[in-house]
Amino acid sequence: MENQTGSIVKFLNISKVFPGVKALDEVSFEIKKGEVHALLGENGAGKSTLLNILHGVNNEYEGIVEIHGKVVAYKNANEAILDGISKVHQEVSLIPDLTVGQNITLGCEPKKGLFIDYNKLHKEANKILKRMNCNFKSEDIARTLSTGEMQMIAIAKGLYHNAQLISFDEPTAALSNQEVNTLFSIINDLKRNGITILYVSHRLDEVFQICDRATVLRDGKHVDTFNINDVTREQLIKKMVGRDVSAYAVRKKKYPISNESVLKVENLSVNGVFESINFHLRKGEILGFAGLVGSKRTDVVRTIFGATRKTTGTIKINEKIVDIKSPEQAVKLGIGLIPEDRKTQGFIKYFDNANNVGLTKMEKFMKFGLLNHKSKTKNCNYYAEEINLRPKDPFYMTNNLSGGNQQKVVIAKWLSSDTDILILDEPTKGVDVGAKAEIYRVLEELIGMGKSIIVVSSELPEVLGLSDRIIVMREGRQVKEFINNNLTEEDILQYAMGVGNDVENARI
Ligand SMILES: Nc1ncnc2c1ncn2[C@@H]1O[C@H](COP(=O)(O)OP(=O)(O)OP(=O)(O)O)[C@@H](O)[C@H]1O
Known part of the structure; x- marks a missing residue:
């Protein structure tokens, strides 16, 4: 039996230089077998670069990587997978038109003579999916699955290749609450089976919930490796940022909000997506949109911005009806949208x-x-x-x-x-804790200047901390509007999840 507390990965003096940037500077630390190890640091600290080196995606670096005590230098990600080092990244890359089983076994399908043995392929893939308690089958087409389910396929792919370590890079960014719970129970299960997890996330609550130890990188340098139970949230942030920062959205000043409504949305609908949205945004106000994944908040703001065509409804800017047909027009009218998918x-x-x-x-x-x-x-x-x-x-x-x-x-x-009206869709997704605080501060500054802001966020503390009023959406409908007076997460959740049914009296 292998030593459960021995190390599975050792990084020794890893350095990586990109033109003009030292992304990693003599980084050394160990990951123990069977632990959930968090890799933390601000944006640009070097986390992805280190993951890419571990997984053979980046093979030009200085230093030594040891797996199970053996020096490795994978030439590509496939070599790493075959050696038991797998990854599940935020943008899971699957071939959508293949079956789940084909995606899991891709490149290493069981063969009968020269041909793929599909019976065996589905049997083996289904065995893994069952072990993970998945409620979809190897024979299903990958395209039909949700983001969370696609992630399960990536994990199953690792298990098919007998993964000893699986790294997760921001795995929960696009998941619903329920999918996050499923993912965490799978991670705990993997851990019980001796599989090591390397977990990269900016969501510190998750790190405290599922990780055993953590390593912090700052400016490409190793800061510390420690047991997660030995630090407080504040101490952890200080290690990452190098100074004291509040990770919470708190409005330091409340500016007077004028009664002037800069944006009015009346009976806005897009067929089959959302219906009868009604609200107004006042000058100098932050209006929050809360709701679960799939509640269609993003579709509403994209429609206001002219990126999606409305089916019915009226939009008024400064009490004048406008017909916004494109984002260019929206910008000309003084509306800006920071989209959720900022990469594309x-x-x-x-x-x-x-x-x-x-x-x-x-x-x-x-x-x-x-x-x-x-x-x-x-x-x-x-x-x-x-x-x-x-x-x-x-x-x-x-x-x-x-x-x-x-x-x-x-x-x-x-x-x-x-822009006078700024819409932010998930403004701090993937953004580190220090920058979060800066973004909150800039938003406050903008409000102070008399601008008006809409914030769509899945992070309830963020909507609660920033907004003057909050609209809750569920499955394409506006189910509640709150004035943010000592509201709690529970107040919002009961409407977001469908426990409250105050639709008729939704507007205050
Ligand atoms: N292909 C590249 N060319 C040039 N510079 C790069 C390249 N990839 C990364 N870098 C630089 O290396 C540094 C480390 O980047 P890395 O992506 O590893 O950070 P990170 O900790 O993963 O950040 P984030 O939390 O934002 O994902 C950054 O300064 C980045 O600009």
């Missing part, structure tokens, strides 16, 4: 930070018909400082930033824009 909808791949941050106000940087690069760079420098962009370099290509820093660029683009 937020920035231009071939632009540097200065161009991306300044994207919505290029005409402001024009002087005598020429682009004034100095003021564009100054604009970027200001916001890079505000939200702690890493690296802050205005000439750095946004596409080469870490995932979280790319998000910060998109957020900076809209914060720096001159």
Whole structure:
């Protein structure tokens, strides 16, 4: 029997340099066999780079990786999988038109002579799915499954290859509460079976809930590795950020809200998606939208922004009816939307930070018909400082930033824009704890300047901490509107989950 407390992975002096950035600087630590080990750090700290090295995605680095005491240098992710090192990442890449079983066994299908033995393939895949208590089958087509179920396939793929370690990178970002619970019970089950978990997340509650030990990276350097029970939340944040930061959304000042309504939405519907949405947004107010995954909050704000065509309803800006047919029109009318999917909808791949941050106000940087690069760079420098962009370099290509820093660029683009109405969809998803606090502070500043804000968020403490009023949605319907007076998470959840049925008296 193997030593349960021995290490499965040892990183020894791992360094990795990208042009202009030392992403990892002599990082050394161990992951013990059978533990759930959190890998933590701010955006750009080096977490993904280290994962890529572990999984053979990135094979040019300095230092040594040992698995089970043997030095390894995987040339690609497949070599790592065959050696028992698997990964489940946020954007699970499956072939949607293949069956679940084909996805699980892809590249290593059981064969009968020269041909794939489909009977055996489904039998083996179903055995794994049963072990994981999944309620879908190997024969199902992958495309028909939910995000959470697709993640289960990625885990099953690891188990098919006899995974000894599975890494998870922000696995809960797109999951419903129930799917998160299922995932955690599977992780506990894997752990009981001696499988090691490496867990990357910015959601600290989850880290305290399921992790045994944690390693913190900061600016590519190893800060500490410790038992999670030995630190408080505040101590953990301090290790990550290097200073005291509140991870909670708290409004420091309450500004007076005028009665002037800047946006009015009446009976807005999109056939088959959501119906009869009615609300108004006042000048200087933060209006929160709460609801479970699938409640269609994103669809509502995308429709207001002109990215989806409405079926019925009226939108008024400053009491005037407008017909917003495209996002360009919305921007002209003074509405900005920071989308949830910032990677594909937020920035231009071939632009540097200065161009991306300044994207919505290029005409402001024009002087005598020429682009004034100095003021564009100054604009970027200001916001890079505000939200702690890493690296802050205005000439750095946004596409080469870490995932979280790319998000910060998109957020900076809209914060720096001159929109009167700003809609933020999941503003702090994938954003580190330090930047969260900065974003909350900038939102407060904007409100102080008389702007109006809509925040869609799955993080209840965030909606509760920021909003003056909160609209709760469930399955495409607006089920409750609250004035945020000492509201609790339970108040919101009972409507989001369908326990409360105060639809008739929903508006206050
Ligand atoms: N392909 C690349 N080219 C240039 N620089 C890169 C590349 N990939 C990563 N970097 C840089 O390496 C550093 C570490 O990035 P990494 O993606 O590992 O951070 P992270 O901790 O995973 O951040 P996040 O929480 O935002 O995902 C960052 O400064 C990033 O800009």
